[in-house]
Amino acid sequence: MWVYRELLRGAVKENPTFVLVLGLCPTLAVTVTIVNGFWMAVAATCVLVASNVIISACRRLIPSEIRIPCFVVIIASFVTIAEMLMKAYLPDAVNRSLGIFVPLIVVNCIIFGQAEAYAYKNGIARSLVDGIGVGIGYLGALLLISGIREALGAGTLLGMPVWSTYPPAYIMVMAPGAFLVIGILLGIFNALKLSRRRRQPRAAAAPLTSREMAAKPETA
Amino acid sequence: MVAMAYTVDISSFFTIVISMVFVSNFVLARFLGLCPFIGVTNRASSAFGMGAAVTFVMTLASSVSWLIYRYMLLPAADSGFNVFAALAIIKPDASLVLVLKTVTYILVIATLVQLVELVMRRTTPKLYLALGIYLPLITTNCAVLGVALLNTTDTPEVLTFAAATLQGFFAGVGFALVMVLMSAIRERLDLLGVPEAMKGAPIAFICTALMALAFMGFGGLAGATR
C-alpha cells in the first residue's frame, strides 16, 4: 500500500541524516546520550508532522511569494508548543542538555525542506505519512549516533554500564568525537550506496590502430 | 542605570572576543552553522563571502533580538520596562519569554536576511551572484538564531546591549574564520587520493574533527581571561 511505500521512502531511501545530510546541528549536538537523542527526535518528529499537516491544509491559502515567512511562523508556533510541553513534562536534566536546540528545531533544514518540497504540494494524508516516515528515519539515525557516542564515550547505554574493562574515551562525547562518528558513518553509507549501484564499464568510441586492425578481421 | 545597560568594559570585551572566536567557536564547539559549513566551503571565495554575510546578519540579529527580549519579553519587574506591562495588557511579573521568543527572533532574522539580499543585489551584484542560493539559506542557519538565543537564555548575568552585539559580531567572526580555514583545506583535499566513499562530506567531517580537537586547545585561554 502506498502508506508503507511512503514511510519507507522517508525513513530509508531519503533518510534525512545519512542520505540528504540535512539538519546536522542538533544531530551532532544532542546525541551525547541515547535518552537525549530519543527526546530530540520525538520533538522534531512531532513538530514535523504537525507543521506538515497544517501547511498542507493551508496550501491553497498561502501565496507562493510569501510562503517562506508563512512556513517559518507555522513551524515556530509548533516549536514553541513543543518547547513548553518538554519543559513541563520532561526531567530537568534532559531539558538542560537539550538546551537551545529545542527552539533551534525551527530552523532545522529537515522540517523546512519537507514543508517546501512536500507539504506545500501534496494532500494532508500524504504529508502526514511523509512526516511520520521522515521522523522514523531521523529517530533511527539519532539513536544510532547517540548509541555509538554514549557506548564509546561514557561507557554506558541508557545509563547502564556496558563494558567493564574499557575505559571510556571522553573525546567521543565532545565535539571532535561527534564529527568523527558522523564522518565515518557517512562514509559507510556512501560505500553501501556505491556498491549497490552496479557500475557498468563505460565503453566509448576508441580508435582502432594498425595493430587492432590486423588482429581483428574487418566486420562491416 | 540606563547607560550601564548599554556599555561594556574592556576586560569583558577581551573575554567576549576570545570565547566567541576561539574557546566556544560556534561551529567547532557549539555545533551551530554546520549546513553551510559543509555546503559552501568548496571554494575559498564563496566561503569568505558567506562568512561575511553571516557575520553581518548575526550582529544585527543580536542587537534587535536583545531589544525585543529586554523591552517586550522580560517581565517588567526584572527589566524595568515592558511594552505590554506599560500598556497594562499583562501583569508586571508576567514573562512572555517562553511564548514569544522563538517566533519573534525568527521573524527578525527572516526580515534581516531578506533586507541583506535586497541591498546586496543592488550594491554588490557580483557577490550576490557568487553567493546565489546560499543567501536565503542564512535564514535557516542555526548559528544566527543560535546567537540570538544564547545571548538571551540562561546567561550568568543579563547582558548589556553592547555585550550582546559584540557577542553576535565575534561569533560571526569565529564562524567566518572556520569557514575560510575549512575551504582552504578542502580545496587541497580535492586533489589527493581520497577513497570514493569518503569523498565530499565524510572526509570533510573527519577534517572538522581534527580542527575541533585543535580548537579545544584554546580552552586554556578561558582561564586566562577570568
Add this chain to the structure above:
Amino acid sequence: MDYGIVIASVLALGVLGAAFALVLAIANARFAVKRDPLEEKVLAALAGTNCGACGYGGCAAYAQAVAAGKVPATACIPGGGPAAKAVANLVGQTIEPREQQVAVVHCNRESAPSIDYSGIGDCRAATAIVGGVYECRFACLGLGTCARVCPSGAIWMSDKGLPVVDEERCTGCGICVKACPKGIVTVERRADEVHVLCRSKDKGAVAREKCEHACIACGLCVKACNAKAIEIQDFLAEIDYNKCVSCGECVAVCPTGAIGDYRKTRRRKVDVA
C-alpha cells in the same frame, strides 16, 4: 486564565509583522534592480553549465553581454546549434551553422613509468614539478586533470591511466584542452575520424625504445596518403585536417599503431552507462 498573554502575543506578532513587512516593502522599492527581460530570455536559452567556454565568467555574464548586443550569439558551445539559433533569434542576429566538434586524446602510451610519483594528483602540478612521469616525456601523465575539469563529465580515466572521451557527452567546449599541460588533448571536427595518437618529438629509435606505440617518423603514412595530408615535423607525423578525408590508409600501414581510426567504432552502437 491570563488572557493578557494571548492579547500580548497577538499584538506583538501583529505589530512586528506589519512593521517588518513595511520595511521590506520600502526596501524593495528603493533597492529595485532593473532586470532586462531580454537578458532573462537569453539566459534561459543557454546551456546553463557555467563552464566558461564562451569566454565569460558564467552564463549570466554571457547573457548580459549578448543582450547588450556586443558579442556574437554563437559562443555557447555546450548549447550547440539549438542554443545558438535561439539566442540569435532573440537578439536578431543571423548565424551560420558551425561544425560539431569533439575532444580527441593524442596519446596511446605503452610506456613504463620512470619515476615513482606520489605528489599532488594534478597533471598541471606534476608537470610543474617533474615534467613527466613516464619514460616518454611527452606522454600523458594520467593524473586525471582533464577528467576533473570537464563540465559535461565526458572524460574518464581508463585502466591504463589514459583519458577516454565519451563522444555522446562531449560538447567540444575545449576546457580540457586548456587544462592539459602537455597538449595531449585537442578539439577536432567530429567528421575527422583519423588522428595521430602520439606527441613524441623524440628521434625514431629513441621514441620506440620508450613506448611501443610511438611515432617513429618512418614516413610510411606520408607515402600511403592519397590526399598528401600528412607531414613529418620534428620526428612526429602531423595530419592536416583540411586535406584529410579519413580514408584510413595511413592507419593500416603504421608499424607501431601511432595512428588511430575512429571510423568503425563511431558507427558502432556503444553502451554508455
